[in-house]
Amino acid sequence: MKQLTVYASASFDPRTNLALEEALFQSMPTAARILMLYRNAPSVIIGRNQNPWLECSLPALSRKAIPFYRRFSGGGTVYHDLGNLNYSFMTPRQEFDRSTATRIITQTLRQLDIPAEVSPRNDILADNRKVSGSAYRITGDKAYHHGTLLINTDLESLGSLLKSRLEIIDSRSTQSVSSAVVNLSSINPTLTIESVTEAIAAGFSDPAVPPVILLDPKNCPRPEVYREIFDRLGTSAWQLEKTPRFSFSAQLAPENRYSKFAGDHVRIEVDKGRIVDIAYAGSTPSPNSGAYTRIREILIDCSFSPHAVKKAVKESKPLYAAAGELAALLYTTLFS
Secondary structure, three states: OOOEEEEEEOOOOHHHHHHHHHHHHHHOOOOOEEEEEEOOOOEEEEOOOOOHHHHOOHHHHHHOOOOEEEOOOOOOOEEEOOOEEEEEEEEEHHHOOHHHHHHHHHHHHHHOOOOEEEOOOOOEEEOOEEEEOEEEEEOOOEEEEEEEEEOOOOHHHHHHHOOOOOEEEEEOOOOOOOOOEOOHHHHOOOOOHHHHHHHHHHHHOOOOOOOEEEEOOOOOOOHHHHHHHHHHHOOHHHHOOOOOOEEEEEEOOOOOOOOOOOOOEEEEEEEOOEEEEEEEOOOOOOOOHHHHHHHHHHHOOOEOOHHHHHHHHHHOOOOOHHHHHHHHHHHHHHHO
16 A cells, blocks of 8 residues: 655644645545645535535634634545644545545544544544544545544634524525534543544554645645635635525514514525525515615625625615615624
8 A cells, every 4th residue: 555645734824725635636646645734714615516505604704803614525524623633634536535534533533532433424523523524525536534623622612603693594504414513632631632643644654654845825736726726715706706695584673673673484495605596585565665675776786795685775765764774783683
């Protein structure tokens, strides 16, 4: 079996690390075996076919200045911070087996006094709680299995950020499966990021750990590929417009008893990150149908983002009073 090459990223930037991982994967020889280890600053990473509005609280991420990125593999949404170790195991496709990396990591964790076991979903559990999840990317001649290890992650942020307030009616995206989670350090307090990283590298290596290559954009194979991927990860076309079509309902400020729209239900349909329909969805006719018609005219084909909605409404002024009130309530409900 070909010797393993081990890379450790020098960066904590999630966009950089996603681009490094994909550039490394695209440029690797088809017979290579590669392990990449990295950590990210606080961030939310969604699967390739997921809906960010469904998977996390985008307003909360914005308030806390925490970015989200769409990765190239499938699977569910994860929260990353510096207490979380990420691994990516790349192999020729003919060698690829979804159970290989899971088995190695499970055996390694048991050597660290963690009672690790594999779930039917190929997650790694300890004390019946999830400590590691996985996702996969398979191309014509190579593949990778990458995942997370919760060592000392901020579980409060994980729980609060991976929660959407939107009531999704219909979505064609892949939805995450929520699980109870636990940090490895809660089970074995002697564990550190460094000790787990060393053990994981040793677990994948046979027979000895090769020299670890520190990876950054300057020494990444094919830097032009890295730059193209890095740029793509930050675009609206990748972040938002890759989202499959979905619709949801929202109730407008039910606590605001002074507004004529308080408690109204609105149905919004979004496709490729843009609003394609918006309408009153109450059980009885609205006495303010004119305002809904005007807001629909303004927001159809608008990007479904706080900046774009605010800009569209601002550029459509002057709005008559009812339409302006509805626009303000709608913005607050969706993005605050």
